[in-house]
Every structure is written in C-alpha cells, then in structure tokens.
Amino acid sequence: MQVSTFIKHIAVASVLFSSAAAFAADIDSNADANDLAIQGYDTVAYFTMGKPVLGSTEFTSNYKNATFRFVSEQNRNLFNKDKVKYAPQFGNFCAMGTAMGLKFDVDPTAWKIVEGKLYLNLNKDVQKAWLRDVPGNIKTAEQNWPTLKDLTADQAKALNG
Numbered sequence: 001m002q003v004s005t006f007i008k009h010i011a012v013a014s015v016l017f018s019s020a021a022a023f024a025a026d027i028d029s030n031a032d033a034n035d036l037a038i039q040g041y042d043t044v045a046y047f048t049m050g051k052p053v054l055g056s057t058e059f060t061s062n063y064k065n066a067t068f069r070f071v072s073e074q075n076r077n078l079f080n081k082d083k084v085k086y087a088p089q090f091g092n093f094c095a096m097g098t099a100m101g102l103k104f105d106v107d108p109t110a111w112k113i114v115e116g117k118l119y120l121n122l123n124k125d126v127q128k129a130w131l132r133d134v135p136g137n138i139k140t141a142e143q144n145w146p147t148l149k150d151l152t153a154d155q156a157k158a159l160n161g
Contacts, residue, residue: 025064025065025066026065026091027149027150027151027152028064028150029064029065029092030091030093031065031067035065035066035067036066036069037063037066037068038068038092038108038120039106039108040054040055040069041055041069041108042054042068042071042075043068043079043086043087044076044078045070045075046113046118047086047113047118048075052109053071054069054071055068055075056069056070059071059073059076061079061080063079087118088118088119089117089120090119090149092106092120093105093120094106094121094122095119095121095130095138095141096122096127096129096130097126098141098148099137099141099144100160101147101156101159101160102153102156102161103148103151103152104126106122107121107123107124109124110122110123110124110126111127112127112134114134
C-alpha cells in the first residue's frame with residue numbers, strides 16, 4: 001500500500017471515529033447503543049398520562065446527546081421547555097443502583113414520580129427494594145450521583161462493587 005493511501009485511510013478512520021464519539025450520549029446519560037434514552041419510552045407521558053408509553057420516531061428531542069421519543073408533538077414541546085423537569089433522575093440510570101453507588105440500566109415500567117421527579121429502576125424486583133425507603137434511597141443516591149455521573153458503569157462497579 002502506498003504511503004499516501006495509508007494516510008488517507010487513517011484520516012477517514014479518524015473522522016469516522018471522532019464523529020461517532022461526538023454523537024454518543026454523555027457519560028452521565030444512560031442510553032442504548034443508538035443513543036436512545038429509556039428504551040424509547042416517552043418521559044413526559046409518566047407525568048401527563050400517569051403511565052409508561054412508548055414514544056414515536058416522529059417526535060424526538062435530544063438531551064445530553066441522548067435521544068428521547070414522545071407520543072406527540074405536545075409532549076415533545078413540554079420536554080423541550082423544561083428538560084430537567086421531565087428527564088428521569090440520575091441520568092436515566094436506576095435510582096436504586098445509584099443509591100448503591102452503581103450505574104444500572106432501567107426497565108421503563110419500573111417507575112415512580114416523587115415530589116415531581118421521575119425515578120426509574122433496573123426492574124420491578126429492584127423497585128420493591130427501592131420503595132422500602134424512598135426518602136432514604138433518594139438522599140443516598142443524590143449524595144452518590146456527583147461522583148458517579150462522570151464514571152462509566154464499569155468504573156462505578158470497580159469503585160463500589
């Protein structure tokens with residue numbers, strides 16, 4: 001391979017890698033490999049409909065480089081007016097996991113709104129444990145989050161697991 005061709009391949013690979021990294025969800029925002037937050041569930045629907053509802057690819061918004069889906073333009077607009085209010089606490093990570101000093105994915109059907117804030121959990125069994133002491137778990141999670149938010153899940157596990 002000629003040196004100029006090799007350099008071109010390196011340049012193309014660098015651009016592709018940096019552009020992919022530029023669009024990846026922030027480290028403090030839980031999203032899947034496609035940067036989809038909370039498995040495509042509409043975070044506003046928990047507040048307005050009182051239940052988890054899958055959003056549509058037609059109505060989306062980004063927050064912390066993660067994509068949120070919504071069931072309607074109205075829900076998307078509500079989210080865009082106050083993303084901090086509607087986004088799940090602890091960067092879309094499991095509230096109980098955060099209280100334990102860890103970062104876990106969530107089951108969007110294991111949820112609870114407490115004092116106007118949305119909390120999600122890994123699954124319904126973990127949620128049962130979280131519900132035993134909601135105020136205490138929220139307090140502990142809030143204390144842990146400043147340290148956890150800048151760690152990967154593996155780093156959190158190495159530190160606290």
